[in-house]
Amino acid sequence: xxxxxxxxxxxxxxAALATMLAPSSSSSLxxxxxxxxxxxxxxxxxxxxxxxxxxxxxxxxSGCAYCGFASDRKTPRHxxxxxxxxxxxxxxKKLGISDILLLTGERTAAADFDYLQQxxxxxxxxxxRVSIEAFPMSVGExxxxxxxxxxxxxxxxxxxxxxxxxxxxxWGPKKDFIDRLETPARALEGGIKSVGxxxxxxxxxxxxxxxxxxxxxxxxxxxxxxxGMSVSFPRMRPQTGGYEPPFPVDDRLLARLIFAFRIALxxxxxxxxxxxxxxxxxxxxxxxxxxxxxxxxxxxxGYCESENxxxxxxxxxxxxxxxxxxxxxxxxxxxxxxxxxxxxKNWEPVYNGPSSSIKPEVESCL
Amino acid sequence: MDSLQLGTYTFSSRLILGTGKFSNSxxxxxxxKASGAQLVTVALRxxxxxxxxxxxxxxxxxxxxxxxxxNTSGASTATEAIRAAHIARELSGSLxxxxxxxxxxxxxxxxxxxxxxASRILAKEGFLVMPYxxxxxxxxxxxxxxxxxxxMPLGSAIGSGQGLATSEMLNIIIRESGIPVIVDAGLRSPxxxxxxxxxxxxAVLVNSAVAAAGNPPEMAEAxxxxxxxxxxxxxxxxxxxxxxxxxxxxxxSFLGTF
Amino acid sequence: MSQMITIELNGQQQSLPPGSTVSDLLSIISSDGKxxxxxxxxxxxxxEKRSTQILQEGDRVELLIFAGGG
Numbered sequence: 001x002x003x004x005x006x007x008x009x010x011x012x013x014x015a016a017l018a019t020m021l022a023p024s025s026s027s028s029l030x031x032x033x034x035x036x037x038x039x040x041x042x043x044x045x046x047x048x049x050x051x052x053x054x055x056x057x058x059x060x061x062s063g064c065a066y067c068g069f070a071s072d073r074k075t076p077r078h079x080x081x082x083x084x085x086x087x088x089x090x091x092x093k094k095l096g097i098s099d100i101l102l103l104t105g106e107r108t109a110a111a112d113f114d115y116l117q118q119x120x121x122x123x124x125x126x127x128x129r130v131s132i133e134a135f136p137m138s139v140g141e142x143x144x145x146x147x148x149x150x151x152x153x154x155x156x157x158x159x160x161x162x163x164x165x166x167x168x169x170x171w172g173p174k175k176d177f178i179d180r181l182e183t184p185a186r187a188l189e190g191g192i193k194s195v196g197x198x199x200x201x202x203x204x205x206x207x208x209x210x211x212x213x214x215x216x217x218x219x220x221x222x223x224x225x226x227x228g229m230s231v232s233f234p235r236m237r238p239q240t241g242g243y244e245p246p247f248p249v250d251d252r253l254l255a256r257l258i259f260a261f262r263i264a265l266x267x268x269x270x271x272x273x274x275x276x277x278x279x280x281x282x283x284x285x286x287x288x289x290x291x292x293x294x295x296x297x298x299x300x301x302g303y304c305e306s307e308n309x310x311x312x313x314x315x316x317x318x319x320x321x322x323x324x325x326x327x328x329x330x331x332x333x334x335x336x337x338x339x340x341x342x343x344x345k346n347w348e349p350v351y352n353g354p355s356s357s358i359k360p361e362v363e364s365c366l
Numbered sequence: 367m368d369s370l371q372l373g374t375y376t377f378s379s380r381l382i383l384g385t386g387k388f389s390n391s392x393x394x395x396x397x398x399k400a401s402g403a404q405l406v407t408v409a410l411r412x413x414x415x416x417x418x419x420x421x422x423x424x425x426x427x428x429x430x431x432x433x434x435x436x437n438t439s440g441a442s443t444a445t446e447a448i449r450a451a452h453i454a455r456e457l458s459g460s461l462x463x464x465x466x467x468x469x470x471x472x473x474x475x476x477x478x479x480x481x482x483x484a485s486r487i488l489a490k491e492g493f494l495v496m497p498y499x500x501x502x503x504x505x506x507x508x509x510x511x512x513x514x515x516x517x518m519p520l521g522s523a524i525g526s527g528q529g530l531a532t533s534e535m536l537n538i539i540i541r542e543s544g545i546p547v548i549v550d551a552g553l554r555s556p557x558x559x560x561x562x563x564x565x566x567x568x569a570v571l572v573n574s575a576v577a578a579a580g581n582p583p584e585m586a587e588a589x590x591x592x593x594x595x596x597x598x599x600x601x602x603x604x605x606x607x608x609x610x611x612x613x614x615x616x617x618x619s620f621l622g623t624f
Numbered sequence: 625m626s627q628m629i630t631i632e633l634n635g636q637q638q639s640l641p642p643g644s645t646v647s648d649l650l651s652i653i654s655s656d657g658k659x660x661x662x663x664x665x666x667x668x669x670x671x672e673k674r675s676t677q678i679l680q681e682g683d684r685v686e687l688l689i690f691a692g693g694g
Contacts, residue, residue: 015603033617222544225507251621283620384694394692409693412634412686413660415653421689423659439693449666453688456668457661466694524694551694573694 002178007219008160014211020260021207029256036259036288039266048335049269049291049343050328051099051131054088055300055319056080056119060105062172064158066203066236066243068319069105071172078300079111085119089126091303095295095328098128098345101154106174107135117148124149124352128345131196135173136183142190146354151347153187154196155180156234159204160212168203184220191354194228195220196271201254202236202245210257214264226355230269230291231261237275237320251280255287262288278324282334295328368601370569372546373461373494373515375433377404380563381593382435382548384573385409385422387525388582395425397576398432401586407435407464407571410450410457423457435496437464444483451488463488464518465497474524478505482512489513498550501532506539506547516545518571521562522552525574529558533565540566556585556592563596564604629681638685646674649685661688 011018020027057079058069069075080088092100100123104111116134123130131152132145142153159165162177169175184195197216199209217229235254236245249257261270272281272289274296281292297303298318326334332342370377383403388394398406408422426432436454441447444467451463465484468474476498482505485497494515499505501519509517519539522528529552530536540547546568553559559570572589579585628639633649640649646669650657662669663686669677679685 029618029621030616037617222542225504225542252618255618255621279620283618287617385692386694388692391692407694408690410661410688411691411693413655413689414634415655421659422692423690426690427659434690436690437693453661453663453668454690456670457659457688457690571694 004162004178005181005219007215008181008212010215011211013218014214017214017260017264018207018211020263021210021256029252029259032256032259032263033287036262037286039262040286040288040290043266044290046286046340047290047343048285048340049099049346050097050294050332051101051129051291052092052095052097052295052303053101053103053133053273053293053298054085054092054123054303055103055298056085056116057104057108057111058300058319059108059110060172061108062106062174063170064174065168065170066200066245077110079115080119080301082118082122084301084304085122088301088303089123092295093126095303096344097295097328099347100127100130101293102130102132102134104132104134106172113137113141117144120145120150121148124349128347128349129352131194133196136179137186137190139186139190142187142192143354146191146193149349149352150192151352152194152196152228153184153192154198154230154232155183155187156198156200156232157181157213157216158200160199160209160216161204164204181216184216185223188220188224188227188355193226193355194230196230196232196269198232198234198271200234200236201249201257202247205247206249206253206257210260214261217265217268228269229265230271231265232271232273233258234273234275237323255284258284258288274322274324275320276323278326278334281324282338285335286338286340292331294326294331296322296325298322368597370546372405372496375462375494377433377569379404379590379593380569380597381559381590382407382550382569382571383576383586384571385426386573387577389577391422391425393582394422394577395429397582397586398426398429400583400590401576402590403586404431405433405435405462405569407437407573409437409439410454411440433462434458434460435462435464436460437466437498438484439466439468441467441484442469442477442480443467444480444487447480447484448487451484451493455493461492461494462515463493463495465495467498468524476500476520478502481505482508485509485514486512496548501535501539503535503538503542506543510543510545514545516548516568517543518548518550520551521549521558524551526552527554527575528552529554530562530565536562536565536567556588559589560592560596560599563593564599566600569593629679631679631681631683631685633685634687640679644679646677646679646685649679650674653687655687657687659689662686663688 059077060069060071063070129151133154165177269291270289271291273293335342370380379402381403382405383401384407438447438450441450447467467477467480469477481497485495489495489512496516497509498518506517522531548569549562549567550571553572554575562570576582576586629642631638
């Protein structure tokens with residue numbers, strides 16, 4: 001079994017964050033919120049970057065105990081073909097979306113690397129930014145995707161607690177804790193410009209996981225100093241299969257986590273998805289969160305539903321239940337009422353090539 | 367023991383002293399002794415037989431525990447700096463080189479392009495390169511990438527005594543650096559040196575503040591104490607500085623009363 | 625009588641007997657060259673080579689020491 005890397009357990013820099021997160025912390029939530037809001041305003045202004053997820057396929061080879069798409073679940077499997085993808089993209093564009101996250105399960109014969117690459121190329125024709133949340137790949141595979149216009153990957157460690165991780169990931173390639181841990185570094189090495197990290201809150205002790213996540217962000221930032229970084233806060237929601245999270249995170253703790261991360265990582269994008277309620281998202285906007293998903297469908301495809309009469313997705317269950325199901329229009333109105341500007345596009349696709357980090361050779365002649 | 371690691375060298379003192387602007391060599395040497403500094407920077411000058419006592423090599427080498435760090439001040443290009451480095455190494459045997467290239471004699475701001483080029487080449491040749499730079503976080507990472515032993519961002523312009531004017535940028539550099547960050551230039555008072563150490567600098571370099579003080583050896587001693595205090599505080603873990611942000615109406619009321 | 629040669633020493637003209645070595649030059653300027661770097665036409669002349677390095681007409685010689693500087 002490969003040893004844990006030193007940076008994962010290095011507690012020299014997490015003192016400040018640990019203090020803010022400790023149950024006995026003297027910092028009231030209101031104080032943290034005020035500071036988080038001030039820092040967000042200073043660094044990000046009054047904006048909210050918006051993106052939408054597109055599930056390309058729900059085939060999966062892994063056996064994650066907590067996921068509706070695990071390979072032993074009875075969920076009907078489907079994958080989008082090129083023509084279907086084009087229709088989904090068109091439907092998404094009509095909603096104003098131009099920043100897309102493509103999702104698949106773990107690597108399978110049905111939805112493999114070649115399939116993903118084709119999807120990335122298709123999406124890159126229509127969208128300003130194309131990120132993926134798929135399966136761990138090699139440096140070479142990431143470079144190929146970067147060349148095809150993929151500018152970001154999201155990969156959650158789920159939990160940084162190795163014992164819990166191994167118990168939860170019962171079979172399949174995802175069982176390898178270290179391989180998953182090293183994935184963001186491989187992506188950056190391959191020229192992907194940004195990575196999104198996170199833990200699935202509920203699986204394990206949230207404070208311990210938060211500290212490890214922070215260390216991961218700092219470690220990557222030191223080595224891949226040109227990289228864009230974001231941190232998400234997915235919180236376990238009820239889903240098909242009925243997994244009960246053993247460490248449930250309540251609203252106040254989630255808020256504390258978000259505020260503390262904003263204070264500890266002033267420049268990092270913090271992301272909240274539609275797993276959270278409309279009221280919660282409205283509340284957190286402007287307090288620390290700078291990026292949110294909208295119009296989410298967690299079923300395969302799904303954006304064409306309203307357009308397509310013979311929709312088969314109606315009986316499908318998504319990976320998790322959406323909580324905030326407001327339309328883009330409604331959501332943007334809510335943001336604007338708080339004086340926050342929704343940002344659908346803040347990038348030009350002409351810049352979507354691999355990261356230009358040219359590392360000069362360093363030899364010592366001594 | 368909390369020592370400063372630079373290349374293969376280990377130092378217990380985190381105060382580095384510059385040797386310029388002192389009224390005479392005797393005072394300078396007393397200041398060096400009083401400071402406890404183990405790394406001292408010197409410049410290369412043409413030998414002038416009328417001013418033979420300018421030569422510091424002998425007197426400094428006679429002091430115990432001193433390692434010389436020659437600097438390339440006077441150079442305005444990478445080529446000149448590299449030449450100076452070769453000559454300096456020949457003379458001192460020390461692997462340390464402070465790459466200091468400031469073409470404008472008024473503000474003495476370092477040239478980032480010449481500095482990068484000289485550092486890249488000298489690092490390849492095996493020097494322990496300590497580049498003097500503006501507090502530019504990207505330049506600092508690029509210099510780290512080419513093999514520099516440390517980065518030395520300025521606190522403010524040489525001799526200006528404006529202290530840590532670049533502190534916001536210094537914070538970024540310190541946070542992101544994988545090599546020691548040594549603040550150099552512009553410090554005026556020991557408290558500023560302590561502050562730099564509290565921020566996470568691994569060492570500070572001071573010259574004008576000591577040389578131009580009323581009593582340089584005493585001031586050198588004060589700086590030594592301040593540097594040690596600042597480092598100790600950093601290691602002890604300063605309490606979190608809560609912001610002074612105050613909201614007019616409660617921000618978290620939407621969370622209810624859990 | 626042998627002609628003196630002229631070299632440039634630290635930017636200034638200096639006369640020397642022909643066949644002078646670097647060591648000879650150092651004696652002329654009353655220095656033992658111990659804590660000095662000697663550069664002749666951009667080549668560093670190490671101490672062990674100074675007694676055999678012969679100076680030619682027009683050579684540019686730099687004698688450098690460590691002096692005070694930040």
